[in-house]
Amino acid sequence: MxxxxxxxxxxxxxxxxxxxxxxxxxxxxxxxxxxxxxxxxxxxxxxxxxxxxxxxxxxxxxxxxxxxxxxxxxxxxxxxxxxxxxxxxxxxxxxxxxxxxxxMQLDIAERGFSFMRDGPLDMRMGQTGVSAEDLVNDAPDKLLADILFQYGEERASRRIAKAIVAERLKHRINSTLQLAGIIEKCLPRKKPGQSHPATRSFQAIRIAVNDExxxxxxxxxxxxxxxxxxxxxxxxxxxxxxxxxxxxxxxxxxxxxxxxxxxxxxxxxxxxxxxxxxxxxxxxxxxxxxxxxxxxxxxxxxxxxTDAPAQAVDPKVLGLPQLEGL
Structure with missing residues (x-):
């Protein structure tokens, strides 16, 4: 291959x-x-x-x-x-x-970005700091739901967050396909032409991990x-x-x-x-x-x-989600 x-x-x-x-x-x-x-x-x-x-x-x-x-x-x-x-x-x-x-990050399974390839649940672009595995296993369910909704626009965010918390009580969630499987069970079966059910959730977790x-x-x-x-x-x-x-x-x-x-x-x-x-x-x-x-x-x-002096912009003006605990 x-x-x-x-x-x-x-x-x-x-x-x-x-x-x-x-x-x-x-x-x-x-x-x-x-x-x-x-x-x-x-x-x-x-x-x-x-x-x-x-x-x-x-x-x-x-x-x-x-x-x-x-x-x-x-x-x-x-x-x-x-x-x-x-x-x-x-x-x-x-x-x-x-x-x-x-x-290149999506295509390398060991980087843990893709729900289409089995790999460690990582998603860190810089390969340092808190990983997706840390976030998925340690974040409170409310914070998880807020991340999925605010960063991924996932409407089933609360249902998915509850399912993640229930699963991690049994055993640690540490692989991409493991997480994707949990998410898939919370959503309707994918129809032809639709994106994978885990798309929005993986996007949201990646954004949170990397403070994108x-x-x-x-x-x-x-x-x-x-x-x-x-x-x-x-x-x-x-x-x-x-x-x-x-x-x-x-x-x-x-x-x-x-x-x-x-x-x-x-x-x-x-x-x-x-x-x-x-x-x-x-x-x-x-x-x-x-x-x-x-x-x-x-x-x-x-x-x-232009030639005008640079000015800072308040993140609230840009509409950045404000999540408690992240």
């Missing part, structure tokens, strides 16, 4: 990014380096330097075979994109973020601090929850304030940190979806940095 590490990775919406931000030049940072698809695309399109950031050390191990061909143009930094401005250490002409779990929403909010603000005037921020999302955060951040930082009505006072005018370029999200075309099924739910949002 071919090792998942040897499978080609297809970067989602790379062509759309390169088209929308052209011409590509200067220093770019790929905050979700993964298999290096965006970094290589940016370098081939004309970037002088690309800084690849990833919290997963495996990403850099996998890049060892080809990174040398870009010597002097590709710099790799282990860390989270929430610190991308510090990791960059210099003003940037562009930042790309490809959110969610990478295909908190990292996203901090990463967007770090990008604003790092980008030069005219610099581009390109973010690819794969589900509605993370897309809402990106959309609200860009709308908030592109707003000039003002407005108001007879019911509400006029908001204070402000100088926007970004302009939306284009104003709406870009979806993959049918050809890309046919080539890469991972692209089917993807959305690309792009904003261009």
């Amino acid at each position: 071919t090792d998942a590490r040897d499978q080609p990775h297809i970067p989602v919406l790379l062509g759309a990014i390169l088209r929308e931000v052209a011409p590509v030049s200067g220093v770019w940072l790929d905050g979700t380096f993964g298999a290096g698809g965006y970094a290589r695309g940016l370098l081939e399109a004309g970037a002088d330097t690309v800084i690849g950031v990833d919290r997963d050390p495996m990403a850099f191990e996998m890049a060892a075979d080809w990174a040398g061909s870009y010597a002097g143009k590709l710099r790799l930094e282990e860390g989270t994109f929430s610190d991308l401005d510090v990791l960059a250490g210099e003003p940037l002409d562009g930042v790309t973020l490809d959110l969610g779990v990478s295909s 929403f908190g990292q996203l909010a901090q990463g967007l603000m770090a990008a604003e601090r790092a980008l030069k005037p005219g610099g581009k921020l390109a973010v690819v999302t794969f589900h509605s929850s993370e897309d809402r955060i990106v959309k609200k951040f860009m709308a908030e930082r592109a707003s000039t304030g003002g407005g108001g009505s007879r019911y509400e006072p006029e908001a204070e005018a402000k100088t926007p940190g970004f302009t939306l370029t284009p104003r709406k999200a870009i979806a993959p075309d049918t050809d890309e979806v046919a080539r890469n099924t991972r692209a089917r739910s993807a959305k690309l949002r792009i904003a261009t940095r």
Whole structure:
């Protein structure tokens, strides 16, 4: 059997990014380096330097075979994109973020991300800290239900949480297929064309384990601090929850304030940190979806940095779920 590490990775919406931000030049940072698809695309399109950031050390191990061909143009930094401005250490002409779990992580069973492959219940992108096994076996049922509902939009969250707690009283839940089986018993049988019953729950647990929403909010603000005037921020999302955060951040930082009505006072005018370029999200075309099924739910949002000072955004404005005990 071919090792998942040897499978080609297809970067989602790379062509759309390169088209929308052209011409590509200067220093770019790929905050979700993964298999290096965006970094290589940016370098081939004309970037002088690309800084690849990833919290997963495996990403850099996998890049060892080809990174040398870009010597002097590709710099790799282990860390989270929430610190991308510090990791960059210099003003940037562009930042790309490809959110969610990478295909290389899904395809390697021992990483514990996939409900389609049996493996240890892990899901840690950085391979340190609290694992999915720890969360599933130790979190109170209310917190589990809140995670499933808030992070996965799972309507059967309470039923699934109760089933998990009942099962862990008998024995520890420590494998992906074990957890997937518990979830499947709580939901109607899958119909043709529907996603796997465990999809939303696995997504929610992964987001909680890796603090993905908190990292996203901090990463967007770090990008604003790092980008030069005219610099581009390109973010690819794969589900509605993370897309809402990106959309609200860009709308908030592109707003000039003002407005108001007879019911509400006029908001204070402000100088926007970004302009939306284009104003709406870009979806993959049918050809890309046919080539890469991972692209089917993807959305690309792009904003261009102004010369206004960077400003922090309250996580509540971005709609980040506030969970007690997490």
